Amino acid sequence: MAKKLSTDAYKGVRDFFPADMAIENKIFDIWRSVSEKYGYEEYNASVLEPADLYRAKSGEEIVNEQTYTFTDRGDREVTLRPEMTPTVARMVAARKRELIFPLRWFSIPNLFRYEQPQRGRVREHWQLNVDIFGVESLAAEIEVINMAYDITRAYGLKDTDFEIRLNSRKLMNYILRDMFGLDAEISRKVSKLVDKKDKLPADVFNSEIEKLLSVKAAEFLALLNSKNLTDLSAKISGKSGVNNASEIQTIIDGLANLGIKNVRFDPTLMRGFDYYTGIVFEVFDLNPANRRSVFGGGRYDDLLALFGNEKVPAVGFGAGDVIARDLMETYGTLPPALASADIAICVVEEKNTLFALEVASELRDEGNRVSVDLSGKKLGDQISKANKRGVAKVICIGDEEVKTGQYRVKDMKTGAEEEIG
RNA sequence: GUGCCUAUGGUGUAAUGGUUAGCACUAGAGCUUGUGGAGCUUUCAGUUCGGGUUCGAAUCCCGAUAGGCACCCCA
Numbered sequence: 001m002a003k004k005l006s007t008d009a010y011k012g013v014r015d016f017f018p019a020d021m022a023i024e025n026k027i028f029d030i031w032r033s034v035s036e037k038y039g040y041e042e043y044n045a046s047v048l049e050p051a052d053l054y055r056a057k058s059g060e061e062i063v064n065e066q067t068y069t070f071t072d073r074g075d076r077e078v079t080l081r082p083e084m085t086p087t088v089a090r091m092v093a094a095r096k097r098e099l100i101f102p103l104r105w106f107s108i109p110n111l112f113r114y115e116q117p118q119r120g121r122v123r124e125h126w127q128l129n130v131d132i133f134g135v136e137s138l139a140a141e142i143e144v145i146n147m148a149y150d151i152t153r154a155y156g157l158k159d160t161d162f163e164i165r166l167n168s169r170k171l172m173n174y175i176l177r178d179m180f181g182l183d184a185e186i187s188r189k190v191s192k193l194v195d196k197k198d199k200l201p202a203d204v205f206n207s208e209i210e211k212l213l214s215v216k217a218a219e220f221l222a223l224l225n226s227k228n229l230t231d232l233s234a235k236i237s238g239k240s241g242v243n244n245a246s247e248i249q250t251i252i253d254g255l256a257n258l259g260i261k262n263v264r265f266d267p268t269l270m271r272g273f274d275y276y277t278g279i280v281f282e283v284f285d286l287n288p289a290n291r292r293s294v295f296g297g298g299r300y301d302d303l304l305a306l307f308g309n310e311k312v313p314a315v316g317f318g319a320g321d322v323i324a325r326d327l328m329e330t331y332g333t334l335p336p337a338l339a340s341a342d343i344a345i346c347v348v349e350e351k352n353t354l355f356a357l358e359v360a361s362e363l364r365d366e367g368n369r370v371s372v373d374l375s376g377k378k379l380g381d382q383i384s385k386a387n388k389r390g391v392a393k394v395i396c397i398g399d400e401e402v403k404t405g406q407y408r409v410k411d412m413k414t415g416a417e418e419e420i421g
Numbered sequence: 422g423u424g425c426c427u428a429u430g431g432u433g434u435a436a437u438g439g440u441u442a443g444c445a446c447u448a449g450a451g452c453u454u455g456u457g458g459a460g461c462u463u464u465c466a467g468u469u470c471g472g473g474u475u476c477g478a479a480u481c482c483c484g485a486u487a488g489g490c491a492c493c494c495c496a
Contacts, residue, residue: 006469008487054496065422066494083496111496116422118489127496271495296496318496348455383457398455410456417456 012115012123019337024126026335027324028108030154031128035106038147040130043107045087051077053086056306068112080112084129085275085303085316092133093307101134101312120292120322130297131316133304138247140315141279141299142254148283148295148317149260155294155324156333162294163284165266166251169276169298171244172267175223179237180216194224195270229265251279275300281317287330294327295319337390341371343409344386348379348398356397359407387412 009015016024032042054063063069068080081087084107092103107129117123130147132140145164152162172194176187190212197205210217226232229252233245248265255263271280280298297317304312328334343363347356353374360370371391373382379396386394394410401407408417 006486008469011487062494062496066496081496085496113494113496115494116492117487118491121495293495346456379455380453380457385457387457394456396456400455412457 010123012117014122014124018340022338023325023328023334024321027321027328028126030151030324031106031108031319034147034150034154035128035130037150038104038143040104040106043088043091043105044109045081045091045107047080047110047112048078049081049087049090051079053090054079054082066113066115068114081109082111082113084109084111084127084318085131085300088129088131088316089303089314090307092312093304093309096304096309096312102140103131103133105133106130120326122322126321128319129316130318131314133312133314135315136313138250138254138279140313141251141281142258144297144315144317145251145255145263145281146258146260148281148297148319149255151319152283152294155327156331157285157327159260159262160286161331162262162286164255164260164263164281165269165284166248166263166279166281167266167269168244168248168279170278171241171248172270174238174241174244175220175236179241180213180220182213186212190220191270194268197224197268224267226267232265232267247279251281271296271298275303277301279315285323285327285330292323292326294323339390339392341369341389341391343368343370343393343395344382344389344391345370345372346379346382346386346394346396347373347376348396350376352397352399352402355402359395359397 014020035042051063051067051069054067063079067082070078072078087109088105088107092099092105108126109129110124110126112124114123115121128151130144132144149164153159172191173187176182176190180187182190190209193205193208193212200208206217206221209221213220223232223235226235229245229249233242236242236245252263252265255261269280269282271282276298278299278301281296282293283295285292285294295317297315299313299315301311301313303314304310325334343360345356345360347353353372356372360372363370373385375382375385377385383394383396392412394412395407396410397407406419408419410417
């Protein structure tokens with residue numbers, strides 16, 4: 001006897017049974033319809049990419065430890081894409097001369113990461129990726145954040161349920177490099193620490209900062225603890241620093257003008273990746289059950305230069321399916337289960353099946369979703385099953401119907417029957 | 422990758438180291454001969470896997486696997 005195979009899905013990935021798929025499709029529908037409303041075009045690519053695409057940007061360590069990477073039979077190193085941004089940058093760079101800018105593109109790729117699974121974190125997930133290429137002005141940020149806002153609302157959250165947090169890479173770099181004169185190494189460490197600020201006890205955070213900044217620590221902490229953007233601007237020396245801060249204000253004002261008021265400057269918002277060059281933002285659920293980033297994105301003006309082209313300004317964000325589902329569960333906005341058919345046709349005796357299929361075909365031509373019961377069971381069981389599946393209407397086909405060509409449609413809610421022929 | 426917690430039919434659960442691992446739901450079969458949602462009868466199905474301790478293990482120990490939590494990382 002062969003050993004029985006396990007029915008479990010591979011570690012960290014999900015099976016989508018029909019009930020799950022209905023939810024997944026609902027999420028995709030939201031993503032697609034909002035993206036299309038903003039005039040974005042859909043694209044896609046293979047899950048396989050040359051490993052070098054990620055090495056160039058993320059470094060050897062991330063590729064080796066955080067991705068699915070293997071060597072194919074032709075000795076090529078292949079990676080299952082862990083994110084979409086390098087792919088879209090590659091595609092845009094490839095056709096740069098023939099594309100019409102500004103370019104508005106979106107995609108719903110599945111992405112793979114080799115990591116320890118836990119709640120909200122799996123090895124394969126689906127993510128909406130939205131990018132706009134070729135716009136230097138902050139209007140690009142305002143537009144994509146507006147989209148992120150619309151999508152969050154479509155998940156069923158109210159303005160008071162979530163918050164849009166903004167920061168600027170330029171501003172943080174200015175503060176760390178120019179104001180405090182830190183080298184790349186130290187400012188990287190400080191950035192990581194600041195990113196973790198909310199997770200650490202205040203005294204631990206402060207003493208870690210002191211270790212890195214010594215005498216300048218107090219000044220830095222004062223800056224970080226600014227009440228708001230104006231407060232922070234007042235403490236910044238130098239014109240370009242103030243300009244960087246005013247960019248954030250422009251976004252806040254622009255969004256407020258669109259009626260989006262739950263926006264907040266957050267100097268501790270860092271975002272992990274190096275390729276961001278300007279504004280970075282996240283959408284955060286305020287519900288304590290779910291304190292995770294719902295969306296994250298920002299401006300990355302330099303990424304296309306990796307492909308030898310001149311720079312193309314770009315702003316984009318990503319939104320994951322796992323958090324989307326968790327949010328809908330938390331806020332009770334999951335779509336109701338829908339019946340798989342509008343009409344069920346029950347067959348009294350098996351010899352009536354052919355006529356039943358004919359009736360079904362006609363009804364489908366009229367736009368109905370119709371399923372014919374092929375179980376060969378007794379009529380009562382067939383009707384009972386249709387009812388359990390939530391089908392709204394039932395037609396029974398027996399000898400009499402075959403003979404006359406007439407049949408009755410029964411409404412399962414009211415019990416009323418209507419003669420059709 | 423590291424540490425901690427958890428693991429009983431498909432689902433949810435019960436079982437002082439000692440009966441044949443119990444219950445509910447679901448699923449299958451049957452009972453009322455062409456109109457259901459009920460009831461009754463009945464069947465299938467489980468201690469995650471591999472070792473160990475013990476007269477005896479779902480229960481204790483070790484390892485593996487999976488899930489959760491924290492770290493790491495966050496695309």
